[in-house]
Amino acid sequence: MFLMWLLGLGPLLFCISASADNLTFHIGSVTGILEDLEYHLKGPPDLTMTELFQELECCQSELCQLFLGPVTSVSSDLPYLSEQQIIFLKHLVNHKVDGSLVEHGVVLTPDGTTVSFSPLLAGIAAGFKRRHETTLLDTPLITDPSNSSNVELHLALDPLYATTIAMDLGKAFLLFHTKQTQVALGPNGCWDSISAPQKFTLMGPPSHIPDAFINGAMDGFILGTYLAAKADPISNISSLLNDYYGGEGLEGESQIRSNFRQQNFEALVSKEKLRKQVEISLHLLWRLNETSPFFEGITSEELMFLANQAVEEFMALFVECPAIIPRCMWGARPYRGTPTQLKLPLAFVYIHHTHTPAKPCRTFASCAADMRSMQRFHQDVRGWDDIGYSFVVGGDGYMYQGRGWHWVGAHTKGYNSKGYGISFIGDYMKVLPDAVDLELVKNNFMQCAVRGAKLQANYTVYGHRQMGHTLCPGDRLFQEIETWKGFKRRCFMDNGVHRCI
Template identity: 40%
Template sequence: VSPAVSPAVPPRHMDSLLDILDALESPARGGSPGILGRGLGVCGTPGCRAVLGEPPGSPERPPGVTAAQWQLLTELLRHHPATPERGSVLAPDGSTVALAPLLAGIEVGLRSGGSGRPLPSLDPPLDPLLAVTIAEVLGTSFLLAGDSNATALGPDGCWDDVENPQNYTWRGPPSLVPDPVAIGAMDGVVLGARLARGPLPVAELLRGYYGSGNGSEAGRAPSSYRRRDFGALVGRARLEQEVAAVLGLLRTLSPGSELLRDLGTAEVAEVARRAAREFSERYVECPAIVPRCLWGARPYRGTPAPLRPPLGSVFLHHSRDPARPCRSFGACARAMRDMQRFHQHGRGWDDIGY
């Protein structure tokens, strides 16, 4: 008898998640992605549980979801908080999105819009959408970093294969708010605010926001404008206010009370101020930068000579090709690889000239 062969796990791409959500939300199934996600461990922090409640029991595989899809979903949602890369997917715009803050924000939006149980009133008052997406994890990260040199934000990372992403590798020691968590949180806020205005199937919402397919040329997806849209919804002052509010809530919850035991009101306010300032500078006010490893760059030929500041001058140069602008991550990554190939093999240069 031949041994059983495990089905191939789908790639860790947003399209794979959309396929699962389509099966969950079909009229015959009537599943709830929010409840399922929390049952698998999406909302595991004290502040998130205070807002959304204790998670339901561990769910079984729903009808219509294949064994391979269920394996992927459980791996994405049931992972240790210290390994957020295991809970992230590659989106069509080239960003890597942590699903936990995204799905938590979606559930808050649905319940704020009248779907499901009403959200509780908390003391101190706080915005539940910001609490479950970014305020708690941001405040906690800066609390733990303290005045040391420990990083409280970032880093980013790269996938092993952008066409079939399975493994994501950090480009430095991860904080509690690496780039995928920050991106998932911003998307959770933007989409949660949309759902608060009226219900929409989650698969339809995500497909409209991220687009579909890694090579679509239909135009830039709304997710490409997340920094602008998040900034319009949540200014720096409001983010600071909500981080301070959620830290006030954590004083009453374990283990947050231990972290905050020796901090006074002024010190907590300073943590919130620093967290909001640095998050806004990095993720709202600065543009996203795609690292070489993500678009699939070949290695530099030879040994590069590091620049030695101060520099006398800097030249900013852009490409002439492609003649038609690329409008998706897949198309832009291919264009970058084509230009690098031409410069290295056609012109004999050490690397791409831009």
């Protein structure tokens, strides 16, 4: 791990490294092991969590026990689990990236995203801890962390924030600031196999918290908050995870599942509180490591600046920007030939619907199948180099990468190099896409593209029908985009007739 120097303790949840060759790194493997454990323990779910922490040696550090409480279980092993199962779990809670950019301690979920198990587990543990506290006090107000005692700083840290995202987000920007990492956040990666995942390789230089860690941290925060606030205790942890990942959602609410982690995290997290939690985390680390060269010459003002920068970039990239499933995850064929680079920033966004498939996909498996089908049609029937669209909106809460941010597409004849082609899966002549899918494009995508200098701030939105002879993107969807910021009428001559549409 990047921070073995920090506190001399490593990350908050650090366990022995091990290999697990015969279990696939899918969340289903985790829930299967938990079901075995819960069957034998026959106790409340927090007992399962205590047993896991004891066996996996996950909370041995003083800092971890400060946040999550001391490990008090009298058991030192789990005879109900096989050696292979225990090795598998120990591998999962040891999050790290090796020299070949393989990220360890992560699992694939049914929604097509990858999560780190450590912050997920920490969030669940923090949720149980908060639930069992007899008195819930507001976080003490720390106006000047540099003049606060270590005890005051400890008390000011909310365990749920600290163990999932705040502490590691602060570390990530400290490492980037001191040039120990090339990037502050990310990147995403690709599995060697979707059906039997074993190796997850990052697409670029790693930060302290790659995308999978951030996904796990957000999920840990969401589930921890849910557990702390739930009126009735849950029956077991495995059901909680099954409902959240790939199930019907928590308590049957389809929007409270991993597909919508960004929206749910944003609804739960105060940006100002997160900023304060990151700032206090950095001051605590500074106080405990004043002799470390990483803190040499650093000031309280610089730590405040790092906290502000960390929260602004994190919220922009991982909460406000849409989550995009990369090509490697939906099983894209290679691009045929050599792609042409777009000249950024672009000035236009062209809205499409697929028409065929005619219905929106609702799961990663069906959306990925639709993407592969469209790519085959575009390459094999139309003879294009690749799927034509820049990005595609599934009905599962995600956007899917087509030709992406940098390659010229084949979506709007005569205008492919001038703008991004965004298509909604489905036929929208008479109905609209779901509100959450519209929001992904109308606000999240547009703002993200402008912020990232991919799209001009004064961008123009057109429907495909405005650029050629087509009914795309459907009558009802076209009526919708007429209300969007940036939409403009387009006037042109059509067979000698002046038309405006």
